[in-house]
Amino acid sequence: MTPAAYLDHHAPDLTALLRRLVRTSTVNPPGENYDMITALLADELTRAGLKARRYTVPSALVKKTLPQEQLGFSRYNVLGKLAVRGAKKTIHFNAHYDVVPVSGMWRHGGAFSGMVDRGWIYGRGTADMKGSHAALLLALRALRATGVTPRMNVEVSFTADEETDSALGAGWLVRHAPIKPDYAIVMEGGEGNAVCCGHNGVVWLNVTVHGRAAHGSVPHKGVNALEKMAALVRALDGHKKQLARRTFAAPDGKVMRPTLNIGGIFSSGEGGKINTVPALASFSIDRRVLAVETVAAAERELRAFLAAAVRKIPQCRITARKVSHNHPTFHRPAHPFFTTMAGCVERVRSEKSVFRVSTGFNDMYFFAEELKIPTLGYGPGGDNCHAVDERASVKELVASAKIYAELLTTFAG
Ligand SMILES: [Zn+2]
Known part of the structure; x- marks a missing residue:
């Protein structure tokens, strides 16, 4: 047999x-x-x-x-x-x-x-x-x-x-x-x-946006971290567009592009109540890295984009922590x-x-x-x-x- x-x-x-x-x-x-x-x-x-x-x-x-x-x-x-x-x-x-x-x-x-x-x-x-x-x-x-x-x-x-x-x-x-x-x-x-x-490889980042809490009846006294986060997430569309122009042709003819997925657990931390201006908001970024890119360069580029975007949003302050990467x-x-x-x-x-x-x-x-x-x-x-x-x-x-x-x-x- x-x-x-x-x-x-x-x-x-x-x-x-x-x-x-x-x-x-x-x-x-x-x-x-x-x-x-x-x-x-x-x-x-x-x-x-x-x-x-x-x-x-x-x-x-x-x-x-x-x-x-x-x-x-x-x-x-x-x-x-x-x-x-x-x-x-x-x-x-x-x-x-x-x-x-x-x-x-x-x-x-x-x-x-x-x-x-x-x-x-x-x-x-x-x-x-x-x-x-x-x-x-x-x-x-x-x-x-x-x-x-x-x-x-x-x-x-x-x-x-x-x-x-x-x-x-x-x-x-x-x-x-x-x-x-x-x-x-x-x-x-x-x-x-x-x-x-x-x-592909990946770079995973967690981004925390820092605001300032205030009573919900006087929102102008705080810095709304959720609103800053929303502006930052919208700004990341610009990076998605940059990445979409970068291509790699796989042997089967498929054209691959780096991608960005925004996700994670949206959390406003302690004090995330309906009558409080959120002091914290966080989200995750899943950056897929093409076989012709490197994890280090992808992370550097992403952090630079985030920093530039943050500078354009008034009173926006973030910390970006790497969760992990795979080559x-x-x-x-x-x-x-x-x-x-x-x-x-x-x-x-x-x-x-x-x-x-x-x-x-x-x-x-x-x-x-x-x-x-x-x-x-x-x-x-x-x-x-x-x-x-x-x-x-x-x-x-x-x-x-x-x-x-x-x-x-x-x-x-
Ligand atoms: Zn498996």
């Missing part, structure tokens, strides 16, 4: 594994059940024939990184290795196991049921990105069961905290774990016929690693593949820019990521597993 035939035959095993992973809810923040899911994943790697080890992130680093209220939640990363005799190169597969919090009304038995309905598995994490864990684990099982040897050494990591900032997940892994990959696949960012060869990454997909992967996608799916750059970020940056190795993004994906009724397609899960197996038996590095 070929690995592909094995995978067709064992689709129910893939589904069952994904359901188990979804039922172990790993909501981040705060980082629930990391202990349980990493134990399960390490067992599954062992079952697939890898040497697996679970690493606890040292508490000193956790203390330095996480906010106080999350310190009770330990961080773990799982690493599996398969040494192949005669193989010269090593390929690394990575997926994060944390999921975003749940809100809204879910059908299909709730967010952590893993219920299957007409070819779809429902639940938080099915698409982002526990389907990738299940697909890869089944691909490795298929190779082992059919006696087919990968042409490269294999490393697999399942890491924490991608939904916050990856510092204790993929960030910890590339800086501290005993890995030595030549190539990496982060198993999200590309799906279907699209292989991901880069992603963009992009690799021209000419390297054989990319073209071989594209060929595997085309053979398994019987359709032409494309290379895309993802507007959202993922953990590719750590491998591509910190380890400086060719890195692509590909996985089964799904619908409604970070939303209600998130789901993954059984057909796509099996196709991704076949593509991983195909790459492992095709590419020697």
